[in-house]
Amino acid sequence: xxxxxxxxxxxxxEVSYRxxxxxxxxxxxxxxxxxxxxxxxRTDETRLKVxxxxxWLQNGAQPTDTVRDxxxxxxxxxxxxx
Numbered sequence: 001x002x003x004x005x006x007x008x009x010x011x012x013x014e015v016s017y018r019x020x021x022x023x024x025x026x027x028x029x030x031x032x033x034x035x036x037x038x039x040x041x042r043t044d045e046t047r048l049k050v051x052x053x054x055x056w057l058q059n060g061a062q063p064t065d066t067v068r069d070x071x072x073x074x075x076x077x078x079x080x081x082x
Contacts, residue, residue: 004056004063004071006039007032016040019048019067021056039070046070054079 001024006017008029017039020032036056037048053071057063057080063071071077 002061004061004067006066021061046074048074048076050076
């Protein structure tokens with residue numbers, strides 16, 4: 001199963017994440033199928049590739065709880081259900 005989840009980047013105490021599509025049994029920082037965006041929790045900055053995310057969700061990819069919250073804030077989930 002493909003999941004949309006966070007991949008950790010950055011230094012200690014200066015962490016940021018990339019939102020990736022990855023096999024559910026792969027390790028957290030393993031090679032993703034596709035990188036779909038960026039999230040920095042310190043500044044709350046988010047950059048998303050919305051068309052690619054919508055395509056993955058329509059093809060059955062499951063977002064983790066944190067990624068679902070990020071997508072909900074950016075109003076991406078409404079585009080999938082429309």
